[in-house]
Amino acid sequence: MIRSRKHPIAAIGLTLLCALLLLPIAFTFFYSFFPKTEMQAYLALRGRYDGSWLPILLSPKLFSLRQYYTILIEDTVYLRLFFNSLYYTVTILLGQAVFVPAMACGLSRFRFRGRELLFFTVLAMMLMPFQVTQVPNVITLRIMGLMNTSWAVVLPMWFTPFYIFLLRQFMIGIPSEMFEAGMVDGAGAIRGYFYVLLPVCRPVLGAALALSFADSWNMVEQPLVYLQNEATRPLSVMFNVLTDTRADIAFAGAALYILPTLILYFYFQEDILLGVQLSDLK
Amino acid sequence: MKKVAIRAGVILAVVLACSMFFAQTILTVTTPKIKYVQVAYRRFEEKVEFTSALYFARTDKIALPDAAKTPITVDRLYVRVGDLVNAGDTICTTRLSDDFQKSVDDASDALVKAREEYMQNEVANIKLVDHTDTDKNETFREVNDAGAALAQAQSEILGAAAKLGLVLPQDAAQWAALVQQQNDENLTALMETTLVAQTRVTAANQAFLDTYATSKTKKELYDFLNRRAELQRTVDRAQNTLVQLVATSQAMTTVRAEHAGYVLALALAEGETYAGGGPAYELSATEDPPVLRVDVSGRQRVFATGMRAEIQGEFGPLRTEVARVVREGVDKKYLHIALSSELISQLGGVRAMLEKGATVGVTYRAQDNTSVLPAAAVRTDGSDTTAFVYVAEETDGGLWGGSTVARKTPVTITDRGDKEVAVREDLRYSRVVYQEDRALTDGGRVMEYVD
Numbered sequence: 136m137i138r139s140r141k142h143p144i145a146a147i148g149l150t151l152l153c154a155l156l157l158l159p160i161a162f163t164f165f166y167s168f169f170p171k172t173e174m175q176a177y178l179a180l181r182g183r184y185d186g187s188w189l190p191i192l193l194s195p196k197l198f199s200l201r202q203y204y205t206i207l208i209e210d211t212v213y214l215r216l217f218f219n220s221l222y223y224t225v226t227i228l229l230g231q232a233v234f235v236p237a238m239a240c241g242l243s244r245f246r247f248r249g250r251e252l253l254f255f256t257v258l259a260m261m262l263m264p265f266q267v268t269q270v271p272n273v274i275t276l277r278i279m280g281l282m283n284t285s286w287a288v289v290l291p292m293w294f295t296p297f298y299i300f301l302l303r304q305f306m307i308g309i310p311s312e313m314f315e316a317g318m319v320d321g322a323g324a325i326r327g328y329f330y331v332l333l334p335v336c337r338p339v340l341g342a343a344l345a346l347s348f349a350d351s352w353n354m355v356e357q358p359l360v361y362l363q364n365e366a367t368r369p370l371s372v373m374f375n376v377l378t379d380t381r382a383d384i385a386f387a388g389a390a391l392y393i394l395p396t397l398i399l400y401f402y403f404q405e406d407i408l409l410g411v412q413l414s415d416l417k
Numbered sequence: 418m419k420k421v422a423i424r425a426g427v428i429l430a431v432v433l434a435c436s437m438f439f440a441q442t443i444l445t446v447t448t449p450k451i452k453y454v455q456v457a458y459r460r461f462e463e464k465v466e467f468t469s470a471l472y473f474a475r476t477d478k479i480a481l482p483d484a485a486k487t488p489i490t491v492d493r494l495y496v497r498v499g500d501l502v503n504a505g506d507t508i509c510t511t512r513l514s515d516d517f518q519k520s521v522d523d524a525s526d527a528l529v530k531a532r533e534e535y536m537q538n539e540v541a542n543i544k545l546v547d548h549t550d551t552d553k554n555e556t557f558r559e560v561n562d563a564g565a566a567l568a569q570a571q572s573e574i575l576g577a578a579a580k581l582g583l584v585l586p587q588d589a590a591q592w593a594a595l596v597q598q599q600n601d602e603n604l605t606a607l608m609e610t611t612l613v614a615q616t617r618v619t620a621a622n623q624a625f626l627d628t629y630a631t632s633k634t635k636k637e638l639y640d641f642l643n644r645r646a647e648l649q650r651t652v653d654r655a656q657n658t659l660v661q662l663v664a665t666s667q668a669m670t671t672v673r674a675e676h677a678g679y680v681l682a683l684a685l686a687e688g689e690t691y692a693g694g695g696p697a698y699e700l701s702a703t704e705d706p707p708v709l710r711v712d713v714s715g716r717q718r719v720f721a722t723g724m725r726a727e728i729q730g731e732f733g734p735l736r737t738e739v740a741r742v743v744r745e746g747v748d749k750k751y752l753h754i755a756l757s758s759e760l761i762s763q764l765g766g767v768r769a770m771l772e773k774g775a776t777v778g779v780t781y782r783a784q785d786n787t788s789v790l791p792a793a794a795v796r797t798d799g800s801d802t803t804a805f806v807y808v809a810e811e812t813d814g815g816l817w818g819g820s821t822v823a824r825k826t827p828v829t830i831t832d833r834g835d836k837e838v839a840v841r842e843d844l845r846y847s848r849v850v851y852q853e854d855r856a857l858t859d860g861g862r863v864m865e866y867v868d
Contacts, residue, residue, distance in 0.1 A: 209440075394425075
């Protein structure tokens with residue numbers, strides 16, 4: 136750990152870097168209180184290519200909460216899409232909570248023929264970009280009759296390879312004596328899974344949950360491809376369309392959209408760091 | 418940190434949930450509610466109420482000229498204002514004034530007195546009458562007799578000729594030739610008689626002239642004859658005066674209608690004296706039926722013949738129409754509302770209409786079709802020329818969904834009434850706001866009011 140007293144330059148540099156990285160989020164929240172006319176005029180400067188810099192607005196001419204009123208009260212389409220995002224995220228997390236730890240446990244705790252091949256397949260799928268698997272997914276979903284339904288988005292996400300890998304790597308590090316102690320007490324495989332393994336994996340589960348939440352909350356490609364009905368798409372996909380005609384609520388909508396992720400991050404902050412460490416990904 | 422995150426998460430969830438739950442309620446409460454109307458495209462109509470009076474185009478004001486000389490006191494009145502009379506119907510009976518009766522008595526006394534004086538003169542000079550110049554008298558009598566005989570013969574021949582269809586001229590010298598042409602025995606005989614009478618008159622006149630030239634009358638006789646002639650003239654004057662007075666009284670005791678018509682005014686009343694100085698009564702001309710006249714002077718509306726009119730009767734409105742539009746002078750303009758006999762009877766008759774008039778509603782109708790809106794829909798900015806309406810438009814916000822907004826649209830008023838306004842712009846396919854629960858703004862969101 137770099138201590139700021141011994142390495143002040145590094146500390147200052149990193150602080151500045153952090154500030155720079157946090158600047159977009161800060162601007163999002165800051166500009167969300169600017170009135171509609173001022174924000175529309177400011178955003179109209181984006182198309183200017185005369186070499187001049189985009190000015191930074193430091194304070195609004197008139198502090199306004201009208202934008203929040205618009206998206207929360209006046210036009211509920213934002214909230215409908217917000218809850219679409221929430222629905223998909225929660226459904227995906229619930230499914231992942233059922234399948235991912237179980238698959239990780241199977242790949243780490245049990246020895247069976249084809250285990251390594253299966254693990255290799257998981258690794259390979261983890262490395263493949265979405266665009267590669269998109270077409271087979273579409274065909275599969277069409278055959279199953281799930282296209283243009285929420286299952287088309289949710290089902291593939293229940294078996295995300297990265298979290299299987301993450302949990303599997305953590306579970307390998309758990310000593311087998313803990314399971315044997317449980318077996319001595321009469322716990323079988325299932326009870327050992329629920330009462331021994333999962334409590335021990337709480338930190339990495341938290342990390343996985345947070346990361347998975349962020350993934351699901353921000354997913355764009357899957358709903359764009361699998362859902363034709365705009366009313367069923369999540370806010371991550373429709374946000375650009377919404378703010379295309381209503382630039383005044385762009386920042387307010389974005390600020391509101393960031394909040395759940397931020398809250399979840401603050402809650403699982405330590406688990407995320409611990410989980411990343413324990414999975415040897417640093 | 419976890420607790421802070423949990424609290425923040427809970428607060429966010431509550432805010433979002435409350436927003437979802439109360440959003441529509443807040444929108445409903447904060448959005449102006451409107452009622453709109455689909456604009457009609459038709460002729461602007463407005464019913465305008467007027468107070469009308471019964472009107473006759475021509476009236477005759479009839480005076481009694483003799484009343485100026487002999488005032489009359491109305492004894493009994495047989496008609497009232499509004500009655501329909503025929504020619505010769507009795508208007509009233511009168512009694513002559515005491516002064517007139519006194520003048521009749523005076524005239525009668527004067528005649529009696531004149532006759533008495535005449536007779537006294539005759540009696541006082543009876544001897545002179547006997548010893549008057551016989552020749553002159555005889556010739557004078559002969560002249561009178563011959564003249565009377567000639568007059569009688571002429572009268573008979575005129576009557577006989579008239580029966581035969583022959584009109585004899587005034588010049589009697591032409592009669593013989595005309596009678597001869599008729600070849601009628603009776604007529605011829607009468608002509609001979611007339612000729613004989615004419616000859617006799619000629620001879621008598623000549624004889625009188627001859628006698629007058631030669632004879633001399635005594636002074637007393639002369640004076641007597643002069644006095645007699647003077648008294649005779651006095652008697653004649655007295656008699657003429659009395660005859661005139663009696664004839665006047667005959668004419669004045671019964672006042673009759675000169676022609677048929679409605680009695681429009683009466684200056685006569687029972688027990689009151691009428692001394693001339695103005696018309697005694699007023700009659701309408703029967704060939705002009707009565708109408709209801711409405712004063713529309715100064716009105717900006719252009720009323721025309723044929724426009725629908727309704728007269729407020731006792732049991733409801735009665736339909737009729739505008740018969741004529743009449744201008745009198747530069748400023749005055751009237752509508753004549755047609756009245757049939759059935760309408761007049763339904764309105765209580767001419768008498769009732771003369772007493773109280775009638776309320777008439779004339780429906781003004783514009784000539785061209787325009788957009789007609791409720792008056793509440795048209796607003797102004799303070800001056801009459803800048804009028805506007807709010808039109809409810811559906812906007813498509815794309816993913817944001819549609820909403821109804823109020824758009825301010827300027828209009829030009831062509832006709833304005835109490836309940837409706839006609840504008841020049843074609844707003845047939847527009848929904849115009851005519852009622853709202855709070856002030857509207859151009860482009861502001863609105864919501865239709867639903868019970």
